[in-house]
Amino acid sequence: xxxxxxxxxxxxxxxxxxxxxxxxxxxxxxxxxxxxxxxxxxxxxxxxxxxxxxxxxxxxxxxxxxxxxxxxxxxxxxxxxxxxxxxxxxxxxxxxxxxxxxxxxxxxxxxxxxxxxxxxxxxxxxxxxxxxxxxxxxxxxxxxxxxxxxxxxxxxxxxxxxxxxxxxxxxxxxxxxxxxxxxxxxxxxxxxxxxxxxxxxxxxxxxxxx
Amino acid sequence: xxxxxxxxxxxxxxxxxxxxxxxxxxxxxxxxxxxxxxxxxxxxxxxxxxxxxxxxxxxxxxxxxxxxxxxxxxxxxxxxxxxxxxxxxxxxxxxxxxxxxxxxxxxxxxxxxxxxxxxxxxxxxxxxxxxxxxxxxxxxxxxxxxxxxxxxxxxxxxxxxxxxxxxxxxxxxxxxxxxxxxxxxxxxxxxxxxxxxxxxxxxxxxxxxxxxxxxxxxxxxxxxxxxxxxxxxxxxxxxxxxxxxxxxxxxxxxxxxxxxxxxxxxxxxxxxxxxxxxxxxxxxxxxxxxxxx
Numbered sequence: 001x002x003x004x005x006x007x008x009x010x011x012x013x014x015x016x017x018x019x020x021x022x023x024x025x026x027x028x029x030x031x032x033x034x035x036x037x038x039x040x041x042x043x044x045x046x047x048x049x050x051x052x053x054x055x056x057x058x059x060x061x062x063x064x065x066x067x068x069x070x071x072x073x074x075x076x077x078x079x080x081x082x083x084x085x086x087x088x089x090x091x092x093x094x095x096x097x098x099x100x101x102x103x104x105x106x107x108x109x110x111x112x113x114x115x116x117x118x119x120x121x122x123x124x125x126x127x128x129x130x131x132x133x134x135x136x137x138x139x140x141x142x143x144x145x146x147x148x149x150x151x152x153x154x155x156x157x158x159x160x161x162x163x164x165x166x167x168x169x170x171x172x173x174x175x176x177x178x179x180x181x182x183x184x185x186x187x188x189x190x191x192x193x194x195x196x197x198x199x200x201x202x203x204x205x206x207x208x209x210x
Numbered sequence: 211x212x213x214x215x216x217x218x219x220x221x222x223x224x225x226x227x228x229x230x231x232x233x234x235x236x237x238x239x240x241x242x243x244x245x246x247x248x249x250x251x252x253x254x255x256x257x258x259x260x261x262x263x264x265x266x267x268x269x270x271x272x273x274x275x276x277x278x279x280x281x282x283x284x285x286x287x288x289x290x291x292x293x294x295x296x297x298x299x300x301x302x303x304x305x306x307x308x309x310x311x312x313x314x315x316x317x318x319x320x321x322x323x324x325x326x327x328x329x330x331x332x333x334x335x336x337x338x339x340x341x342x343x344x345x346x347x348x349x350x351x352x353x354x355x356x357x358x359x360x361x362x363x364x365x366x367x368x369x370x371x372x373x374x375x376x377x378x379x380x381x382x383x384x385x386x387x388x389x390x391x392x393x394x395x396x397x398x399x400x401x402x403x404x405x406x407x408x409x410x411x412x413x414x415x416x417x418x419x420x421x422x423x424x425x426x427x428x429x430x431x432x433x434x435x436x437x438x439x440x441x442x443x444x445x446x447x448x449x450x451x452x453x454x455x456x457x458x459x460x461x462x463x464x465x466x467x468x469x470x471x472x473x474x475x476x477x478x479x480x481x482x483x484x485x486x487x488x489x490x491x492x493x494x495x496x497x498x499x500x501x502x503x
Contacts (some may be wrong), residue, residue, distance in 0.1 A: 004308065058300075063292075063296050144297060209257075209263040
């Protein structure tokens with residue numbers, strides 16, 4: 001398991017360094033604007049999640065899975081390492097996002113609000129949810145075929161939210177209490193789904209031929 | 211001596227290709243050449259051995275036990291080299307070492323890997339992307355040997371390499387095999403490599419094993435009979451394995467050169483190479499009657 005994580009981190013070192021540079025540049029550009037910081041935070045977490053998809057793409061290109069399964073690595077470990085990588089880079093991205101808020105907060109002398117922190121944590125769980133949906137699809141259909149699906153997974157919820165807000169369907173329907181409960185229940189649901197997704201991926205890979 | 215690898219009646223059905231009843235056994239201390247043209251089923255057979263694909267019928271035993279793809283203890287004793295390097299382009303040799311050490315744990319011999327790296331003159335800190343094809347294969351071979359496997363499975367590991375590199379690599383394989391507990395299954399279509407190092411030759415064609423024999427038997431007992439049309443008419447079908455017509459006349463592959471010579475003393479009889487035998491099976495006809503013109 002550790003070896004597989006090393007491999008991904010070594011392999012993506014250059015790519016991640018470039019991402020950090022982009023985030024730093026954007027930090028300078030957007031950080032000073034009013035809503036810039038929150039955009040940057042969300043962007044950082046999202047991008048870190050994309051690192052996992054890139055690593056899958058690299059693996060597919062190198063025919064890595066076929067090779068690594070000839071080594072003392074079980075299919076469960078193979079899949080598990082991707083979920084762990086997802087957890088690690090998304091958590092890492094969230095920490096970087098928090099650091100960005102702190103730096104911007106110090107420079108603009110506004111500090112960091114609790115709202116910002118909750119935003120990042122929400123973003124972290126949203127990314128876990130997306131990974132949970134995406135990884136089984138990537139294992140089932142391969143990165144190339146799953147590109148459209150990645151787009152859908154990212155866009156459909158956004159469209160849904162826009163639609164709901166435009167139609168005003170929920171304007172009166174949601175109480176403050178409901179939202180507060182949701183804030184605590186949602187992460188638990190996400191974690192459960194993430195674990196279920198892992199087992200689904202394992203069963204997909206078990207049926208797969210290399 | 212017990213078999214390190216044994217296949218019995220292995221079948222795999224793809225829509226456009228069938229692996230049909232593949233059986234052979236590889237004893238300890240031996241190198242088996244696994245020959246066949248491209249698409250004959252060599253890689254599919256190796257995948258069946260490793261459990262990378264599900265076989266539809268038959269049994270595979272590695273170290274005397276069925277092998278499951280999730281059996282990490284058994285897989286720790288196997289080294290596999292495919293026809294190209296599957297290490298990621300962005301890694302360096304040092305990083306490969308570090309990663310493999312984490313995967314193989316105690317079995318990984320970093321000192322041996324380093325010795326092989328030096329022997330193969332592989333750079334330490336350059337990324338694999340900058341390696342030549344030969345260097346990539348050498349890295350794959352070093353990585354497959356550094357955990358001291360008992361069984362080495364090579365899938366076209368020397369194809370596409372120049373003769374110098376191939377010779378270096380064959381030397382490493384011969385060293386590996388000097389231990390009686392070690393065996394190599396060496397899939398290749400470069401028959402000269404197999405003539406150099408193989409003890410056994412298994413020939414696969416259209417998903418079927420045509421023969422699996424001791425190499426010396428093939429080279430010392432098999433022969434090519436070159437006949438004129440008149441001579442060919444006299445040869446009994448039971449005396450030949452395969453018939454092939456050429457511009458010069460008819461050629462027969464015979465399995466027992468000496469007895470054929472006793473029966474037909476005036477027919478020109480030559481020794482065969484593995485390549486000749488392969489060509490006979492692929493291009494010739496395995497006919498029941500003699501090829502009378």
